[in-house]
Amino acid sequence: MWIDKAKKLMDKGSPFVIATVVKAQGSTPRGVGARMIVSASGETFDTIGGGEVEKIVIERSKTVLENGKHECLSFSLKGDRWLVTDDIYVEGMCGGSIEILLEAVLPKIEVVIFGGGHIGSKLADLCHIMEIPCRIYDNRNEFASIDRFPYAKKVICAPYEVLQEKIELTDSSFCVVLTHGHVYDHVVLKALLPQKQVPYIGMIGSKHKVGAIIENIAEGGVLPDNRLYSPIGLNIGWRRPQEIALAIMAEIQAVISGGTPSHCRIDWTERIQ
Template sequence: MVNCFQQLVQALAVGPAVLATVVSVRGSVPREVGAKLVVDATGQAFGTIGGGAGEAKVLHQAEEVLKTGQKQRVEIDLSGAPQRQIEGICGGHMGVWLERWQGEAARDLAKTIVQGLQEGRSLTLVTPFTTDQSPYLAETPIELAPEIAFVETLQPPPTLLIVGAGHVGIQLAKVAHLAGFQIAVQDDRPEWANGELYPQASHVLAEPIEGAIASLSTHQTLYAALVTRGYIYDLEALQHLLQRPIPCRYIGMIGSEKRVKQVYGAIAQTGLPTSKLATVYGPIGLDIGALTPEEIAVSIVAELIMVQRGGTGRSLSEKLRRGMGGG
């Protein structure tokens, strides 16, 4: 969602743009309600609402909306029904709303949305279906009749705080950003924690860990990966993360079992209840035999996705292979 509105901000810098949003679905469809794509003044598209003939239909209509400014709803038939024009055979239907954004007010709104999401806040965006009203942010969640407006809660992406800006951290930022995480990196060494080494990071925190965590206080869904240069830094970070008012969704700690146990033992001496360690994954990552920083990054992000999506970490082929006598 952040990427979508960032693209919208860039598009509005040079002219009007159309924001296409899936506002209704029925049956089996390729994308969910709220999925978006942006079409800029040149007709170039960013994002997807599912591809194929259905998306092609939306892109064609978006060209008209760009010219006329007249909002419209596009119905996409994916039922595969015979003897009528369809755009796919998934089995369902999608309703897509096309809205032209233009001018400084629209660009300011898109910027406000990007900033809010980057700060880890949820936002309520209202897109009226009337011709005389433009999209706006509601201060509090509201309910409107679906024929009047599309009301959606824009959720910020999960934030991954990388504690320790070393070689593993650099690769982890790349892979986690690709997987949809917003990246924050902390290290008290500016020569390591900087935008040149971490171009994916929306937050580069070259400061002590306590201040860095405080600066992320509004982030509701925070994941933390401790890939520091030593035991003492793990311990300090863990103490502050475990006392965060909004508990971390995940805390992973790199290192051997011996190093992890040392940190656990030191945490116990501070008086923090051992139940606080329930969200700590140490040693960090899934066991895929990773050795290089790049492989370790893949291992860690695989575990992040597992926690986020509720997966098991098992091979998807395990059951079938076992049934075929493959071990």
């Protein structure tokens, strides 16, 4: 059923559209309450009647996912053709009218922190303030504990070399690499880059250190792409762990919302002259 597939997609952090027949008069493919799931790839589960109506719903679902806004499509039979809301005509077989509501379901993002040290701890605190779920992964028992991260959705203690077996990442997983050693940063980045569903990978470090790691993993065939933000964080003049965490959170927020790292201020001195 559509509801089972919707739950699976939500658990995976994948966006989708629920198409629901909210009004039906006369002869229509399906009645009020019929639902269909349309995934981000255009795959469908269940049906609202098939045919040209369903084809248009699938196509319009792409736009609904892009802008995150609900949309209601109306179809009515005029002669032997369906008239769509925006003056699109398609061949029709029924003799009634139908309205279909398209609702975007966009899973809430999570922050996955690899490294539970000072910066990771402060970043987790900011996630709590921002109401963003976070998961912590560290290979040290003393840094991967519920006592240290009381607000985390999950805390995992395991070697970084087996992270692909220990943690499942989704389309909503914003990954931050803050381990306690260059070797571990290398291991984590090498494991994360091939996971194309991950939308953001941020790694701390100087340009020299980051460059050396990227060159090393590139020799093994793992190439960086534009999901990689490293050195991580907006340039806000940070030094202390809480300031670095703030710079990281600001960057993640900018990526999520499509914002730009610039001032909002107005030059009021010119306005009053």
